Amino acid sequence: MIGNELSAVSIADLQLVLRRREVSSREVINALRERIEAVDGDLSAYLSLDIAAAMKEAEHANVDLPLGGIPIAIKDIINVMGQPCTCASKILNGYRAPYDATVIQKLRAAGAIPFGKTNLDEFAMGSSTENSALKSTRNPWDLSRVPGGSSGGSAAAVAADEAFGALGSDTGGSIRQPAALCGVVGLKPTYGRVSRFGLVAFASSLDQIGPVTKTVRDAALIMNAVAGHDPQDSTSLNAPVPDYVSSLGNSLRGVRLGVPKEYMIEGIDPQVRAAINAAVKQLNSLGADIIEVSLTSTEYAIAVYYIIATAEASANLARFDGVRYGYRAENPKDVLDLYGRTREEGFGPEVKRRIILGTYVLSSGYYDAYYLRAQKVRELIRRDFAKVFEKVDALISPTSPVAAFKVGERVADPLQMYLADIFTIAANLAGICGISVPCGFAELDGQRLPIGLQLLGKALDEARILQIAHAYEQSTDWHKSRPPIASSLPKV
Amino acid sequence: MAGNSDLDVAYVARLARINLTEDEAKVFQQQLDDVLKYVDKLRQVDVTGVDAAAHALPVFNVFREDAPRDWFTVEQALSNAPRQANGLFVVPKVVE
Numbered sequence: 001m002i003g004n005e006l007s008a009v010s011i012a013d014l015q016l017v018l019r020r021r022e023v024s025s026r027e028v029i030n031a032l033r034e035r036i037e038a039v040d041g042d043l044s045a046y047l048s049l050d051i052a053a054a055m056k057e058a059e060h061a062n063v064d065l066p067l068g069g070i071p072i073a074i075k076d077i078i079n080v081m082g083q084p085c086t087c088a089s090k091i092l093n094g095y096r097a098p099y100d101a102t103v104i105q106k107l108r109a110a111g112a113i114p115f116g117k118t119n120l121d122e123f124a125m126g127s128s129t130e131n132s133a134l135k136s137t138r139n140p141w142d143l144s145r146v147p148g149g150s151s152g153g154s155a156a157a158v159a160a161d162e163a164f165g166a167l168g169s170d171t172g173g174s175i176r177q178p179a180a181l182c183g184v185v186g187l188k189p190t191y192g193r194v195s196r197f198g199l200v201a202f203a204s205s206l207d208q209i210g211p212v213t214k215t216v217r218d219a220a221l222i223m224n225a226v227a228g229h230d231p232q233d234s235t236s237l238n239a240p241v242p243d244y245v246s247s248l249g250n251s252l253r254g255v256r257l258g259v260p261k262e263y264m265i266e267g268i269d270p271q272v273r274a275a276i277n278a279a280v281k282q283l284n285s286l287g288a289d290i291i292e293v294s295l296t297s298t299e300y301a302i303a304v305y306y307i308i309a310t311a312e313a314s315a316n317l318a319r320f321d322g323v324r325y326g327y328r329a330e331n332p333k334d335v336l337d338l339y340g341r342t343r344e345e346g347f348g349p350e351v352k353r354r355i356i357l358g359t360y361v362l363s364s365g366y367y368d369a370y371y372l373r374a375q376k377v378r379e380l381i382r383r384d385f386a387k388v389f390e391k392v393d394a395l396i397s398p399t400s401p402v403a404a405f406k407v408g409e410r411v412a413d414p415l416q417m418y419l420a421d422i423f424t425i426a427a428n429l430a431g432i433c434g435i436s437v438p439c440g441f442a443e444l445d446g447q448r449l450p451i452g453l454q455l456l457g458k459a460l461d462e463a464r465i466l467q468i469a470h471a472y473e474q475s476t477d478w479h480k481s482r483p484p485i486a487s488s489l490p491k492v
Numbered sequence: 493m494a495g496n497s498d499l500d501v502a503y504v505a506r507l508a509r510i511n512l513t514e515d516e517a518k519v520f521q522q523q524l525d526d527v528l529k530y531v532d533k534l535r536q537v538d539v540t541g542v543d544a545a546a547h548a549l550p551v552f553n554v555f556r557e558d559a560p561r562d563w564f565t566v567e568q569a570l571s572n573a574p575r576q577a578n579g580l581f582v583v584p585k586v587v588e
Contacts, residue, residue: 090537098568192549205547234554235547303531314508321509325572335584336509344511352510353520358528359508360499370531375544377537382545415526431549459549 007035007161008482011218012018013068014164018063025058025069030085032071033114038163039485042143044135044202045157045174047076048084049116051131051249057113065111067225072107073163075154076117078122078209079198080104083114083314087200088132089122091346092326096315101198102230103167103209110225118153118166122348123317124202126150126173127420130411131350138407139182140483142447148178155182156211160485165222168257169199171206172305173399173424176436179212180399180452183438186212187219188424190459191431192237194223195230201316203309206428215479216437216470220244223462239460247463248470257466258392260295263423268401269334275440275451276398279472283396286471291390293395297380301426302418304381307361308429313351314358320346354413378429389458394465397423399436399452423454433457437469438478450478497528 006023017023031280033051039048046457054071061069063258074080079097080234081104086092092367111263121131129137129152137152140160147156151168155178168175179186187210194209201207203403211222228239232389259280264273268335322342329345344470347355361370388395401422410417439453453472457465473479501521505512512520566579575582 095572098564098571132535190549191547192551231556235551237549237551277555297537300534300537303534306527307534308530318509322574323583326574328574332584338584340506340511341508343509347510349516349520352505352525355508355510356501356504356520357499357524360504360524363504366498370534372544373534373537373539374531374540376539377534379542379545380537380539386528399524413526414523416532418527431547446514 003325006031010163010215011067011070011164011213011221012215025061025063026055028069028080029054029071029113029115031057034342039160040162041239042138042485043140043156043160043162044137045118045153045160045162046116047086047088047119047153050083053082054113054115061113062111062412067107067221068111069113070111070114070164071115072222073116073118073154073157073166074104074114075120075166075168077120077169077200078103078167080114080117083117085117085200086134087123088120088134089347090133090349091320091342095326098490099198102195104198105228106226106228112225116163118157119152120153121150121406122351123200123313124150124169124171125313125350125354127173127177127417128405128410129153130407131176131348132426133348136407139404140485141183141449142404144406145449146181146407148181148400148404151212152178153365155179155184155186158182158212158214158442159483165211166216167209168212169207169209170428171203171309172428173421175210175212176424176434176452177421177453179436181404181450183324183481184212184214184341185216185219185437186210186393187223187435187466188427188433189223189227189462190237190433191428191463193433193460193462194226195233195236196231197232203312203314204316206309208428216466216473217245217248219435220248220466229451237460242463244463244466247467250467251287252468252471255288256291256392257283257288257468258291258293258388258396260293260298260395262295262298263397268398269403269442271442272398272401272403272451275442276453277394279439279453280396282475283468283472286475288468289449291392293392295384295388295426297377297384298426300377301429302379302422304374304377304429305425306357306379306418307370310354310358311371312358314355314362317351317355350414381426382430382491385426385458393457394468395456397454399423399454401415403442403449403451427456432459433462433465435469437467437473439476440478496525499524499528
């Protein structure tokens with residue numbers, strides 16, 4: 001197995017051929033390098049690659065470890081020692097991570113090789129990866145369309161076989177939405193399930209790291225490596241980590257799935273709606289009971305999110321002041337000039353907008369009306385989910401109301417861009433887990449574009465949503481479809 | 493230069509230590525007025541007696557032992573500094 005064929009396999013299959021010594025980890029790195037050279041000029045999924053460092057690690061790979069010798073792409077907002085961590089921002093120009101994030105330590109301990117840093121919306125603020133100050137990543141299914149965001153580089157890389165799997169981060173849908181738009185699997189774990197230590201903070205009470213993969217099984221394999229308590233992250237949950245692979249394959253008989261009536265609203269593309277309805281039927285035929293439920297407070301989720309997330313961002317991004325790392329404006333006349341110009345020149349428009357909004361909603365006289373009220377409505381959203389999860393094991397919805405949109409279509413209107421996250425955001429506010437899995441295609445302008453099915457589970461119930469997503473995936477062929485870019489090249 | 497909301501972008505940008513051009517401030521003003529108009533829907537919600545959510549899950553009083561441990565050396569901590577000298581970050585003069 002060489003070249004294109006090798007780069008296209010799942011992590012589970014790669015494990016097998018590595019363990020049988022049919023290929024070496026070095027050959028795997030080489031196959032990825034060739035693949036990236038062939039397609040990344042069109043896709044721009046990666047911001048940086050360090051092939052030499054990966055090769056060195058591949059030489060010492062222990063393929064008998066859980067992820068031994070397997071390269072994993074990393075969203076460029078997670079610190080990997082010695083590598084850049086740009087957050088797709090000019091303000092981190094020149095920065096090199098002096099330490100490994102906990103997830104990177106855990107991946108290494110499982111034998112994996114952190115490989116390449118993937119593009120994102122600047123500081124993970126966005127839903128299309130167009131807010132990257134460095135590159136515009138394209139959707140492998142249609143190069144005139146966005147890959148979603150903010151983990152658009154990770155999702156595009158996995159979809160186009162430029163990565164076997166990747167880590168992303170999800171603050172309001174940033175793993176699940178790009179996974180849906182690129183036709184791959186994306187899991188947002190429960191808040192606190194995976195350590196955030198070494199993840200550059202955007203909104204600390206919402207951010208969570210998770211896997212982007214070709215199959216549900218691969219997501220479970222990565223979760224087995226990265227989940228768990230970390231004393232370096234005070235919000236990390238000290239709860240036992242189950243084997244996420246062992247529940248895969250269990251029957252769905254008796255599993256109760258809720259369809260929130262508020263989620264099948266107008267504004268959903270009819271092709272997306274049809275695909276979700278078909279998926280619900282499919283899950284029902286696999287033995288699951290389908291129950292209509294109500295989540296009345298979720299219509300407020302986007303409003304709550306854009307107050308809380310921007311407030312937290314305004315505080316977190318205060319650290320980028322041109323003093324300790326990254327970009328510094330030239331010849332500042334005093335320290336205020338240093339701050340003001342460094343941040344003017346270093347941050348892009350969306351980051352500035354959010355810092356300004358966040359500063360405003362926290363400012364004296366407005367705190368109660370905006371921030372405090374938003375935190376109270378957030379509590380109502382959390383209670384809504386808690387109540388529904390007394391009746392059902394998981395919830396079903398579209399991941400995104402639309403398939404991939406055109407590059408440039410939404411950039412002028414931030415509010416329209418924010419509404420792209422309507423189905424994903426509530427899970428971050430409530431702290432619960434969610435997964436997106438391919439469930440069909442929309443046809444737009446003669447192109448097939450992937451649609452994602454979202455399953456939401458209660459806190460720490462990742463094993464359950466992985467089990468349901470796996471059962472669905474294995475009963476369909478959606479995950480076997482490859483984007484046109486995958487077959488655009490002759491097989492080696 | 494405030495718009496349809498109470499937000500004065502130019503003023504708040506100064507609080508946030510971000511210099512803005514006049515054109516940028518104008519565009520942001522209009523875009524953020526739209527966002528604030530949208531979030532106004534939260535006023536409809538009855539939040540009487542509701543506690544503010546502090547965290548998604550109940551995790552309280554997380555302490556670790558207050559003990560020294562190995563971490564960055566001075567060189568590592570300064571490795572990304574735009575300007576440094578004598579083991580210190582260099583900034584423009586703050587106190588006369």
